[in-house]
Amino acid sequence: MSSTFYWRLPGADDARNRAFDALAAGNAPRLPAANDLRHGRYGSFDHVVQVARAAELVAFDGLVAGDEPEGDAALIVLGALAREVRRLKLVATFSPGAGSAVYAAKKAVSFQRYSGNRFGWALESSDDAARRRRLGDFVGSGDLGARLEDFVTVARGVIESAHFSHDGPFFSVLEGGFQGPLSGRPFPELTLAGDSAEDIARSARLADVHAFTLGEALSERIALLREAASRAGRSPQVALRARIVSHDDGARARLEAERAGLAHAPDLLAGSYDELAARIVALHRQGVDRFELSSPRSLDEVYRVGEHLLPRVRQLLGRKAA
Amino acid sequence: MTHASSAAQTIDFFWRLPTHGDISTVRRPQSTRGDWWPLRDGNQAPGLLHGEPDGSSYIDHLAQIAKAAEISGFQGGLIPSFPMTDDPWVIAAHLARETKTFRFMLAFQPGFLNPVEAARMSATLQRVSGDRMLFNIITGGGGPAQLWWGDRFAHDDRYGRTTEFLDIFKGVWKGDGPFDYDGRFYQVEQGRLPSALAATGLPEIYFSGSSDAALGSASRHADFYLSWLEPFDQVAEKFARVKERTAELGRRIKCAIRVDIIARPTEEEAWADVKAGFESLGPERRDAFRQSGGDSVGVSRQAGYRPADAQRYEDLIIAPNLWAGFSLLRGGPAIGIVGSYEQAAQKLDELIALGADGFILAGTPHLEEAYRIGEEVLPLVTGKGRIERSGLRAVG
Numbered sequence: 048m049s050s051t052f053y054w055r056l057p058g059a060d061d062a063r064n065r066a067f068d069a070l071a072a073g074n075a076p077r078l079p080a081a082n083d084l085r086h087g088r089y090g091s092f093d094h095v096v097q098v099a100r101a102a103e104l105v106a107f108d109g110l111v112a113g114d115e116p117e118g119d120a121a122l123i124v125l126g127a128l129a130r131e132v133r134r135l136k137l138v139a140t141f142s143p144g145a146g147s148a149v150y151a152a153k154k155a156v157s158f159q160r161y162s163g164n165r166f167g168w169a170l171e172s173s174d175d176a177a178r179r180r181r182l183g184d185f186v187g188s189g190d191l192g193a194r195l196e197d198f199v200t201v202a203r204g205v206i207e208s209a210h211f212s213h214d215g216p217f218f219s220v221l222e223g224g225f226q227g228p229l230s231g232r233p234f235p236e237l238t239l240a241g242d243s244a245e246d247i248a249r250s251a252r253l254a255d256v257h258a259f260t261l262g263e264a265l266s267e268r269i270a271l272l273r274e275a276a277s278r279a280g281r282s283p284q285v286a287l288r289a290r291i292v293s294h295d296d297g298a299r300a301r302l303e304a305e306r307a308g309l310a311h312a313p314d315l316l317a318g319s320y321d322e323l324a325a326r327i328v329a330l331h332r333q334g335v336d337r338f339e340l341s342s343p344r345s346l347d348e349v350y351r352v353g354e355h356l357l358p359r360v361r362q363l364l365g366r367k368a369a
Numbered sequence: 370m371t372h373a374s375s376a377a378q379t380i381d382f383f384w385r386l387p388t389h390g391d392i393s394t395v396r397r398p399q400s401t402r403g404d405w406w407p408l409r410d411g412n413q414a415p416g417l418l419h420g421e422p423d424g425s426s427y428i429d430h431l432a433q434i435a436k437a438a439e440i441s442g443f444q445g446g447l448i449p450s451f452p453m454t455d456d457p458w459v460i461a462a463h464l465a466r467e468t469k470t471f472r473f474m475l476a477f478q479p480g481f482l483n484p485v486e487a488a489r490m491s492a493t494l495q496r497v498s499g500d501r502m503l504f505n506i507i508t509g510g511g512g513p514a515q516l517w518w519g520d521r522f523a524h525d526d527r528y529g530r531t532t533e534f535l536d537i538f539k540g541v542w543k544g545d546g547p548f549d550y551d552g553r554f555y556q557v558e559q560g561r562l563p564s565a566l567a568a569t570g571l572p573e574i575y576f577s578g579s580s581d582a583a584l585g586s587a588s589r590h591a592d593f594y595l596s597w598l599e600p601f602d603q604v605a606e607k608f609a610r611v612k613e614r615t616a617e618l619g620r621r622i623k624c625a626i627r628v629d630i631i632a633r634p635t636e637e638e639a640w641a642d643v644k645a646g647f648e649s650l651g652p653e654r655r656d657a658f659r660q661s662g663g664d665s666v667g668v669s670r671q672a673g674y675r676p677a678d679a680q681r682y683e684d685l686i687i688a689p690n691l692w693a694g695f696s697l698l699r700g701g702p703a704i705g706i707v708g709s710y711e712q713a714a715q716k717l718d719e720l721i722a723l724g725a726d727g728f729i730l731a732g733t734p735h736l737e738e739a740y741r742i743g744e745e746v747l748p749l750v751t752g753k754g755r756i757e758r759s760g761l762r763a764v765g
Contacts (some may be wrong), residue, residue, distance in 0.1 A: 150519075153456050
């Protein structure tokens with residue numbers, strides 16, 4: 048069994064992204080004494096592309112674009128990256144409340160065609176009802192799970208069959224399904240998340256990957272998923288979401304994390320390369336198949352992880368260098 | 370808006386990206402590009418080399434066309450959306466970073482996305498492309514095709530929905546503060562795009578639809594009213610009707626025409642290509658075009674010409690340099706322009722005199738013809754007949 052490493056692209060909460068967004072035309076110049084040619088020509092996306100390229104160059108396995116209400120739409124971000132990043136898997140996070148399941152499925156098919164089947168979905172809706180209503184989504188909290196399942200049923204139906212009809216509580220389709228070169232494409236690798244018994248039971252039935260966030264009782268949560276999955280005769284991968292700050296000197300890593308306001312974050316991995324390599328191997332032995340990492344200093348950390356941490360992990364796991 | 374026709378005196382020319390394959394010559398519509406047809410000798414299907422995947426795909430062909438269009442003088446191109454096509458959002462996102470000026474006109478049916486999510490996706494595309502996206506909003510069509518998309522609303526209901534959709538789309542983007550809306554189809558509570566996204570330009574809207582319900586919706590939100598080419602007296606009547614309807618609401622709207630062109634150095638060569646294409650069609654292909662589809666009023670208006678019943682290509686010449694058999698050669702509108710470079714330009718000038726402010730042009734094959742039309746026809750369009758519109762303010 049091996050472990051894979053995905054990088055979560057910097058989003059609206061990233062300090063560099065915010066700084067580059069301030070270069071937009073109409074804002075005051077950032078460099079008061081300089082003739083600043085960037086003004087109106089660059090934005091945070093130019094930085095995000097560099098992070099994505101970096102992740103590819105240092106041998107990550109995939110990228111995840113998040114779905115923050117304050118940030119960009121993941122599908123567009125990944126589409127714009129897809130031709131610059133040629134090997135990495137591309138996982139788009141969005142809510143089943145964003146629109147029609149058929150329409151989402153059709154986008155997925157075009158993505159698969161253009162990217163060589165590298166496209167995945169992470170389906171999530173906010174727990175916060177007021178936040179959902181700000182996004183035009185008025186489905187009640189108690190119905191989110193049923194909607195997600197209805198969404199997956201329809202999307203899978205039209206991708207995997209040529210004549211699919213379904214009349215569900217949230218989505219319906221009559222004689223749907225893709226034809227010709229749009230048919231026969233794999234359904235996007237499906238990541239679901241959540242800690243509730245209901246979330247875990249759903250992933251056991253539907254998900255290719257279930258994502259937990261680093262924190263208390265991880266082993267127990269993994270065990271619950273494995274049990275439920277084995278009852279369903281399935282074996283979804285376990286992904287672990289964590290924020291990471293590494294350094295050759297562990298004290299310096301913890302200092303950087305503190306400066307970023309993460310000192311007490313339960314999902315934080317901070318430490319020296321050796322410490323973190325041991326930690327990651329331990330988590331892997333606990334059952335984590337995929338690490339979904341992010342960092343307040345995205346570009347720098349991609350390189351630190353790729354150059355220093357991953358080689359140590361591979362060595363500890365007895366794998367050859369990439 | 371950075372790209373909107375700031376010069377009120379100029380005409381907006383767009384090209385078209387073929388989203389379900391292309392044909393390599395109008396003389397032989399069976400000769401194809403893309404993976405929508407069986408691969409035969411001479412057909413091009415990007416992505417396969419000696420039958421094996423080679424790492425490229427149809428998007429590489431679309432990239433070629435987009436670059437050809439932008440270097441040849443087109444502002445951008447329409448990206449159509451049908452059940453058999455690739456998706457316009459995905460195409461635009463993939464091409465945003467490798468084009469410089471090409472504006473992506475996404476064909477979009479408002480029912481398919483939640484309006485707030487659509488605003489967020491659009492604003493992200495504006496950020497990624499530098500404000501180069503705009504919409505061709507489509508509402509009609511329908512019948513069984515609409516259920517294929519998972520959309521259950523009836524024809525006229527859909528226009529009400531489009532209006533609500535655009536109210537919210539604009540409200541969360543350019544509203545003064547958090548936006549509330551309680552509509553029949555859509556609701557939002559305290560919705561607002563984040564400031565970095567809201568700072569981008571609101572996409573221009575080209576609006577299609579020939580029914581009364583469509584015109585009502587267009588008059589409220591569209592920047593351009595887009596029509597397929599029809600006989601010129603009908604074009605004039607339609608444009609007058611939409612402008613009148615819009616003026617009643619205190620807004621102004623511009624008009625645009627979507628039309629294919631076969632332009633050659635001489636008129637004889639152009640008609641020779643039409644003849645060759647027409648005569649290469651088998652009866653089964655013509656039969657396929659006899660079936661009318663959906664409850665679209667625009668389609669019925671065009672289907673009145675019955676191109677599939679014609680015995681000779683000449684039967685479909687409905688006016689000098691206008692041929693009503695284009696739908697036999699490829700999917701889409703029936704009436705197009707055929708002639709010398711000068712005649713093609715003159716037809717466009719005539720349409721400008723009837724009220725056209727913009728065009729979406731297309732030719733087969735889309736790559737080579739983007740160069741040809743850009744090099745040979747566009748420079749001959751004078752725009753001189755353009756109706757004086759002094760005092761016209763940008764619609765927004």
